[in-house]
Amino acid sequence: MRYRVLGPTRAVRADGTAVPIGGARLRALLAALALRAGRAVPAAALVDEVWGTEPPADASGALQALVGRLRRTLGADRVASVDGGYRLCANPDDVDVFRFDRLVGEGSRALADGDPAKAAALLDDALALWTGEA
Structure with missing residues (x-):
């Protein structure tokens, strides 16, 4: 779930x-x-x-x-x-807000490591978790 x-x-x-x-x-x-x-x-x-x-x-x-x-x-x-x-x-x-935080962290690390394509994919995945106003 x-x-x-x-x-x-x-x-x-x-x-x-x-x-x-x-x-x-x-x-x-x-x-x-x-x-x-x-x-x-x-x-x-x-x-x-x-x-x-x-x-x-x-x-x-x-x-x-x-x-x-x-x-x-x-x-x-x-x-x-x-x-x-x-x-x-x-x-x-299992909770989107924690997945969001994890993906943003991974995306930030990928960007810092010089991998903008991976960072963009991870950050896009994080943003896709938003389904409307909180």
Whole structure:
């Protein structure tokens, strides 16, 4: 599974088909987890990122329900419960923003090494990851 946050937040299966992600809060939760792919995210941080300054009265329960919806959408094994929070079971390279950073770094090194053709190809690949406004 690949995750896209450089543009509208999306999840894409290995075969290229998009996973339909529900409303804004579900996309916000996915984005918050994807930006920390493979790392634990405290529940309080997720509540802040999903609801901002107006969390629901039972923020913990609302987050658990939202995580349950995300698991049903992506697959139960894609979001793990960890001590005090949740973790998206993904490698950073599964998330477009991290691939973008890697490709830009490789392109910059290729340019510094005197290989402008390779640099252009890598930087074009990085720019192609953008799919719209963030």
